[in-house]
Amino acid sequence: MLISLENYWDRNAVERLLAECMMADEERVREEVDRYLAEDSRELQGTFIDGELAGLIGIRRGPGTEAEILHIAVQTRWRGRGIGAAMIGELRKCGGIETLQAETDREAVGFYSHCGFKISSLGEKYPGVERFSCKYT
Template identity: 50%
Template sequence: MKVLLNLKTYRDRNELRSLLAECMWPDDERISRELDRYLMDDSRGLYGAVIHQRLVGLIGIVPCSEEVVELKHIAINPQYRRHGLGTKLIYEYRQSYHPVKIIAETDRDAVGFYSKVGFEIHSLGEKYPGVERFQCILSKDHELMLKGMGL
């Protein structure tokens, strides 16, 4: 089942905004600005999954170079978490756009997800007082791990 849809023309902006808010600091203005950047900037990608006519997951991609992209945002509706949807979105993006490397930055709460998917994890230390951040890197060498998950 293919789930990766381009969300640039998605009909319900409030639904997009609400799901993006799941993975951002809860600041309404900041969330709206970030959504506008995705929708207006052709270099950025916003992709997602719709199940039963409802947006249930999204990933936001920002290019770093021709071969490297940053997975800036990933959000799954709480009712659909822990069913492999986030992994599937990353895998399908990779199969469709063929980046050499996907990088992401996350906190301790989500580092397990990235590790399970096959990203290499590197501590960035305490970027904010009391908050350790991690750089996550998925390169072509790690594609087998995704395939091994039955995707």
């Protein structure tokens, strides 16, 4: 079950988990959480196991039933159990989203492919770093 993290009491837990997928310093992570809270088009939702934040997914809604995954992260000890795929599935079912897209690196292509996304290369977006477009319709 996905729960909005807008009013979640433990912002530190949210920031720690978001930092895992952002690979950014603390200030940039705090700024990103602030953007989720301030911008109406953005949503940050989480899933819990035994009352603990186990995973989160951040999206930006587009026109109509489109959305883009901006961030997705699962705590290290919970990875490999289908939590990320379940968050995407629930978002699609309950979020009124028909077209979902993401941009990722080679490391996460298998995950998105397993979730049913069509993958296409964006080429070398940064020197030496190939990026990929992932789209689910």
